[in-house]
Amino acid sequence: MNKHFYTLFFAALLLAGCTQNEELHPSSGDAPVLQHTGESMPLDEFMLWTADATHGLVKAKEMSDISYNLSYMPSQYMACLELKGTDYTKEELEKASTHYAAMSYFNFRISIPKSSGELLKYELGSAAEYNDRIGYMSFRMEKDLFLVQGKDTLYPGLFHFERIYEIAPYATVMLAFDNEKFSRDKEFTIVYNDALFHKGYIKYSYRPKQLIDLPSISGV
DSSP, rough: OHHHHHHHHHHHHHHHHHHHHHHHSSSOOOOOOOOOOOEEEHHHHHHHHHHGGGGTEEEEEEEETEEEEEEEEHHHHHHHHHHTTTTOOHHHHHHHHHHHHTEEEEEEEEEEEEEOOGGGTTTTOOOHHHHHHHIIIIIIIGGGGGEEEEEEEEEOOOOOOEOOGGGGGEEEEEEEEEEGGTTTTTTEEEEEEESSSOEEEEEEOOOOTTTTTTEOOOOO
């Protein structure tokens, strides 16, 4: 699982470039969410549907000049990232999708929309602070991202941050929660306690069954 997880992280970064406008300017996450019908659609439409903030899978919070975006990635989305660049059958897609069905996967991106420099150098005080930020995102940040449902708190079962140095004014981590440890039939909230730029608790709420009965890919 971990090898796939790290490989998919790079693919997710590439795909994020195709949907950057949707991710940098989505709704707040509190707007009405369109009803999911479970319909089938071609791959390109499926990817666009998933990235469309009106469907509630992509959520954003703006804190002064910093954007915090959380994107849910369905199991078929994850499977497409794994199989990207290859010719695959419907059976191979279904097999890959099953591989990711046990967990709920998210991309969490912090960005400075009006900047072009490296995110971790934003308003930097010293070289020591820069190294501390790298260490934080690599090893400590996963303790500040968690899922809350009722009185229960769940930390990511998988978490990965990959440095991209100075090529973009954002940083992205991929995280996943074990579906057996929370109920997707009930409301839950994913929380980030921002120890990077100290903006406090940033929360993303999901309605009951919002991640269930999503569209699927047709025409493979």
